Amino acid sequence: MRLLIIFVSFLFLGSSSLAAQQLCGTHPNSEGFDLQTSRLLNNLRAVKDGVPTPRDVSFVPIRFHVGAKNDGSGRISVSKVLDQLCELNEDFAPYDIQFFLAGGNINFINNTTFYENHSATQNSVMAIQKDSRALNVFIVESANTGNNPGDGVTLAYYNIPRDWIVITKTYIRDNDATLSHEIGHFFSLEHTFNGWECGAYNTENVPAPTSPSCNSPATERANGSNCETSGDYICDTPADYNNGLGWSGCDFTGNVLDPQGNAIDPDERNYMSYFLSCPDDEYFFSDQQNAAVQQDLNSFSRNYLRLDPVPTVPVITETTTLNYPVEGETTDAFNYVNFQWDAVPGATAYFLEIDRTATFSISPIRLIVYGNSKVITELTADRNYYWRVRPFNAMSGCAPTSDLTSFRTGIGETSTETLDFVEAFTVSPNPVFGQSELQIRLSSEEAFNGQIEVLDITGRPTGVQRQYDFTTGDQQLNLNIDRLTSGIYLLQITTNEGRLTQKVVVAN
Template identity: 30%
Template sequence: MNRFVLSSLLALLVSFASSAQTTSSYCGTPPGKSEWLQQYQQQPTPVSARSDVFLYIPLTIHIVGTSEGEGYYDLDQLYPSLCTLNEDFAESNIQFYIQGEINYIDNDSYYDHNFSQGSQMMNTYNKPNTVNCYFVDSPAGNCGYYSPWRDAVAISNGCADPDSHTWAHELGHFFSLPHTFSGWEGTDYETNMEVPFFLDNGGEVELKDGSNCAEAGDGFCDTPADYLSFRWGCNGQGQSNVLQRDPTDSTFRSDGRLIMSYAFDGCSERFSEEQTMAMRANILSQRPNLYANPPEPVFLDTAPVAVAPVNGDSIGISTSAVLEWEPLDGAALYSVVISRHFPGIEVLLQAQYFQTTGTSVLVEDLLPSASYRWTVQAYNRYDGCTTASEPAVFSLSDPVFTSTAEAAEAFQLQVYPQPAADGTPVTVEWHLAKAETVQLWLRSAAGQLIRQQQLPGQAGRQRAQLSTAGLPAGLYLLEIRTASGLGAYRKVVVQ
């Protein structure tokens, strides 16, 4: 590296660091236009950028946790956020997929990093020929930023929920877009301020009438004037609530639908046509390595189907349940949500979340006699826009009240002595119509498994003994079940 390059690099880094001090906490991308964009905006749009060729771009996902491996960005957020990202870019005919495995990094100084640590992180972990995206707790105090030097984006987990457009915003920067309020970074527009034709940093202020749109602001003429470098809310038409006044005294409101503005997520939804053309030209002319060999995407058109427990099932007394579903073609990850069910209440209460590549999960610490509702949703590297299975509601019945009279009668189940003194074994007797294996479970009233026995059952009258040695006095629940699914319950009292 010669001295000139080194000193200009240092100058860049210095200006980056100083600008970073003054940006708001939304986006830490250094302000200004890349040399490429400046040239692009001075020349006619290259023909290739106007073509309808579909651009399918690989992302490398880096999920950064603490040094103890905690605080990871949740995959339950990642895939739906990929869906939002692809919706944001759908009009541009640019779509994204996750390439390779997700890269988990455990490092406190990357999890909550300053720009220099972030730069080191990107330098260490960037994968070539993909767009590197780092999900961290705090990317230098911002919601996100694009690093032109490392050519990667960092996004805060807190700004990466599926309703957020931060990911699209930072990828807009990645593909050359400045803010719609370009030039105003670090300058607070105030309602009563007299706006000059030129800002202190030399930037020309974009006029409402569009007469200087090619030179001022972001240099795009289909993104109207915008002076708002802080996060702002919009009205029903997606325009800024703040009424701005340009140097000629014309008043206007900014377009909050534009993702490259600082409007709140609820306003953001699109890139303008000129922004889209610039991004496509940037990819086609500067980043051919990104779309060289696009894979054939696999979309998940249907939702997974629950196998067990299905809607309406009662699975008997237990504090655990195995949730099982049919494998879905093309699925790479299943995301399961189970929550308490109360008829008519839609909020997820006591929800537990699971992710697996398999087709079942074991859920523990359930409340015996409670009802639960569960769904499963499938994702893969191409498709975050999927739907969950139909909710299935099942109950962990209280056997004292729900043991079916019929089953109990068929078993002719007897348990004695009742109550049993501590140390005295409890005798269990039952009747089997045919020879089949029988399982016995003794559980505490809270559902904890105390004893378990499996017996090769013969037809006719059967008997087994359960030790009560060491059991605290109290109520216990005995469950008996045959291989063919017949079951019954009895209370067992230990004194």
């Protein structure tokens, strides 16, 4: 939460219209707020009526739409999104809710208008990209919409009629409760200080008015006697007149009085408050808030979150080991480097980062790889590089990033042209189990002489190689692989004009 605190302090120093500052754009002046209130009241009524809610863990698909300019610049790292997924699952674990990546991945949107001025793309980019079977989170340069009461800066908001969340990219991270707060809104909750978004009441020793700054609902009394019809309509969250915004600390001591002259004692650690200075892991939803969340999650209007099967992948917590390029070594070629790392059990994807600096700040190559190797052809000769890999799957954002490894590119060049005149090229069987020969089938429009060679997964020769004169038309030849142990190999046919490559799995 630290950045948030600094940010808020800055606002206060620089602004005189303090009372109207907004951090969250979901408030009584939002479009569709009546709908939010009626959903909340319906949920609270159902809770009171004893409608049973499941006690098992609820799995919620979440779709992160990560914005960037047209050229892809400005996008936050996938690692930040994984950190956020990890944070959400820590925050919601006490309420038996587990979020998972819808489709097992993250959506990238390269569109400058969306990224810089998302409101203008609600009916186009955002409506098209919205996943109708998931909770949607759009990550943009700034969540400001210009529609706030006052001159506030918006960090994030839940758009009620559109049923999606928009968040400023710098608030997607570990140790930050901003998105958890917005998901509270998504599940029908309102601010603990509902009604006071249009201006906080921090006057000491003078009873507060019976109508809050936004005029409705009524001002909640300190003794809770009107709690069902005032404030956030929730009775186990004490009266709060938006006292958190600007209060630097986690213990509110202002002597703010309710309309009956009794001092209020707002809960500084409630996710739906604006107290932002408490330790991140101390924030919570009250029992009644949680009941409303559970009711909302299991309501008809949230059925769309249950349409797709829950992924069966395990939660992974371990990282991977990097194998090639090796720490401190120089690769032979610079234009064809086959990055390799250990497969992590349960991981379905890996976030690979490569850069000239250890801080990955110059112009990093950042890729999601579905497998534990990736050929990179864009590196520069004779330069130092750093790389690292983070495993993940739909359920897991908490697996750490691998150790950082550095290497140097060589000056050798590998021809990476494919052979245009070869129409078909297959290797069988593949995988190969307990056989000593591979069949290579190839159909070519031209005759050519090529070297057939099997390389290990790090690109090193295995000793299996032969020279062969290929003719025009269809042909088949056998390659003896007796000497290969179990593993993944690359079978290459190299000529002066270029190269053909197939991955071969040997299980002997």
